[in-house]
């Protein structure tokens with residue numbers, strides 16, 4: 001055997017750099033390993049999705065004439081780890097070298113760095129060319145700056161890709177149309193039902209396996225209807241372009257019980273696993289705009305999420321790891337409340353988002369940022385614990401994308417390296433952007449007291465508690481001024497309400 005090419009579960013693209021130049025003299029190794037499914041207790045739908053997509057991809061590679069060594073989870077001899085499987089394949093096949101594409105997690109890259117020595121074979125680690133901005137290009141962009149801003153990076157990516165450009169100027173004369181994208185929740189936002197796929201024989205076998213081996217993990221396996229092949233993911237992509245993209249922008253920040261997706265694309269599972277190509281997706285969205293079938297604010301917003309946020313987040317991850325994982329700028333030290341695992345809370349917003357997360361292994365951006373993320377930050381939950389939760393519960397979660405979104409964007413645990421201010425909000429914001437408060441045991445209009453919305457007192461208490469760290473942030477100037485204008489009595493009541501609520505939270509039993 002000439003080359004042993006390792007393909008990981010989130011590298012399911014025919015264009016993978018590790019596959020460039022592959023021929024019949026090579027062997028492609030794919031393996032289902034306990035270590036990956038267990039290092040955090042992933043949602044069963046995520047495991048089922050990846051195992052089924054991996055098995056389908058192996059069939060595609062075989063159809064291309066490649067030899068695939070596919071190790072199933074319960075195959076005899078499965079060592080249960082990437083290293084063990086590479087070692088086993090090297091000793092049986094004696095390849096001239098091992099080829100991989102760089103992984104999405106620092107943890108896995110560290111393993112790979114040890115293989116050359118451990119298995120006495122050259123190991124070639126290639127760049128992941130699915131991303132527009134390589135790790136070294138991002139490092140050059142970041143330079144030695146203490147703070148980065150996505151907007152600056154995004155403009156460079158627009159120029160690099162030429163997406164939505166008219167000569168050197170952005171289409172429509174502006175780079176960013178977000179100001180038009182903050183429509184609150186109204187019932188006319190309900191979106192078309194999403195297409196799902198009935199399990200085929202491969203998926204049915206995987207579902208039985210996952211139910212048997214991972215049934216105790218948080219999350220429902222029932223109702224699994226994800227795309228598991230490139231062709232199926234492309235069907236979803238094409239439907240999104242017609243049914244949802246035109247309204248993508250205006251409802252981006254809204255949340256409605258009964259519609260967990262609204263006009264979001266629901267494509268992150270497939271982008272991150274390699275079933276869809278990010279640049280191709282953006283080009284298609286641009287074509288819809290150029291044909292006059294979707295407005296610029298929608299298409300620019302969608303493209304910005306992908307060539308802007310997604311690339312920027314990845315850049316920050318590789319720039320800052322491994323220290324980034326441990327960051328805790330606000331010195332938060334509360335355990336993650338049990339209801340993140342049970343949805344058993346009287347707060348309707350959290351109950352709704354956690355229930356949807358359990359059922360679908362999905363929540364959209366504002367739910368992740370302004371409900372579960374916002375609450376954890378206001379309550380002072382340890383960043384590492386909430387990071388672990390996000391990594392476990394969403395089917396699109398890999399550390400490269402999940403960690404900076406949690407540590408940086410949602411918990412402000414990096415002290416403002418990635419974003420300019422904490423995404424903190426009280427009940428007013430949630431009430432404006434969602435219909436959750438209507439069904440809540442708490443009163444969103446009340447600021448303090450036992451039946452007041454807990455987000456209200458927690459919001460001010462968070463700012464007060466962290467004043468020494470946050471007061472200097474110029475974007476928070478107006479809110480600190482408003483806090484300063486409150487009477488001593490109001491302040492005392494607010495602090496008391498927040499403390500009483502947090503004490504109740506700490507007293508809740510642990511069941512998960």
Ligand code: FAD
Pocket residue numbers: 263264265266267268269271272302305306309310311313363364365366368369373390394396397398401402403405406409410
């Ligand atoms: P859409 O709203 O349709 O957006 C289109 C695409 O843009 C997404 O598919 C995604 O690829 C990309 N995108 C949008 N926002 C971001 C972002 N902030 N970072 C990276 N890519 C983005 N995204 C993940 O893919 N995996 C995660 O584990 C993850 N964890 C998150 C945790 C927190 C606390 C927050 C606030 C955000 C997280 N995100 C994560 C980003 C974002 O919420 C999801 O990408 C998005 O909700 C996926 O749903 P969608 O495909 O319907 O997105």
Ligand code: DLZ
Pocket residue numbers: 007008009010011031032033034036037038042046047050103104105108398399
């Ligand atoms: C998430 C995951 C799971 C649950 N299982 C596997 C697996 O058995 N085999 C595999 O190749 N990949 C799996 N993955 C995805 C990996 O965790 C992912 O490729 C690495 O974390 C690098 O991003």
Ligand code: SF4
Pocket residue numbers: 346347348349350426427430431436437438440441442443444453454455
């Ligand atoms: Fe959430 Fe407060 Fe609204 Fe209840 S009242 S749903 S706790 S924001």
